[in-house]
Amino acid sequence: MSQTKPLNLVQKLAARFAGTAPGPTAQTRRIPVSAYTDAERFDRERQHLFMQQPLILAHASQLGNSGDALVWDWLGVPLITLRDKSGAVATFRNVCRHRGMRLVQDEGQTCLRALVCPYHQWTYGLDGALRNIPRDEVFSDLDTASLGLARVATEVRHGLVWVQAEGEMNLDEHLAGLGDDFDEFQLADHHFCQQSVRTVKANWKFIQDAFLDAYHVTRLHKHTVGPFFPDAVAETDLIGRHTRSAVARNEIEEAVHLPPDQLDLRRHATFSYTVFPGSVLVFQPDYPAVISLFPQAPDRTVFVHSMLTRHPPASDEEQAHFARSFRLIDEGVFGAEDIFVAEGAQRGIASGANDHLIFGGLEEAAISFHDIVEREIEQ
Ligand code: FES
Ligand SMILES: [Fe+2]
16 A cells, blocks of 8 residues: 555654644635535435445444444444354344344343344344244244344454445445554554443534544633644545544654654644544544444434543553543543534524535645535435
């Protein structure tokens, strides 16, 4: 793969900070508010972007043992993703083949030995095969081998579980080389620690916009993480349809004088990857955050935020420390700041005050993201 390495972005940031590379180019782009409100447009986005493309569901370690399962309806389809006895991760429609009952009831993480339908107790193995039909003598000519649970395309790659609700998954084409960066950040060697799931009252793109804009960091986040950053010194590029962003941290000052082999991907910058369409991976100094968005309505989005750590907590103390770091980001930086503005903007545009939203030279990554969405839903 010939793509540039993340370290090249840190070098560019240092040059930009030192004033030896040019700053952002002035520009003004207008995006119609209908992109965030229109129901027909929303349906096209959901269908083309979220049902027919690989999505990041979880870190593979969240389903670490055989029987570990995630029950999720976030795509509007009852699904269950689980690790079977052979160690493989699979996704099935969480629907009984007898008379269509939704099979495992409680959404979220669970551990199963088998899937038993509450209605007439048809029972399925972790491999999805139909294992038992009570009073099976009352059925004639049933081909039980063909009555396993309906499978949905799933792959584990770079430590992440990728799921595609419809059609066949072509993950290599989708990744377009992005995996090299994930390997560089040793994503597969991390451990799932904890997760929050919330419904945000905003269009999913308002949330992506917030992660694609370095302009707000020292302003909106001035009471939390803002002071760790100089004002909007950022580099972004595209890997396939995914956006790679590096935002300089205050330590970039020392990087100006360091040889390339001493630049540090976490100390001198914060990298975030907007994985098209609905995920964001942020390599924060405390922990890597994996965020996945699942649009429910033009103004409603399920927001799933997972914390990964380099090792499982070694003590109760460390567990408490991880929990504090998570809360600080989850409730503070995301909840009270990034999500606060996404919901505020959704309410703002519902007033009819603006026909368009305005994006400038420090919001270029968001502009290119909107261009890609536009292109993809036209196809
Ligand atoms: S619907 Fe599931 S056993 Fe009858
Ligand atoms: Fe932010």
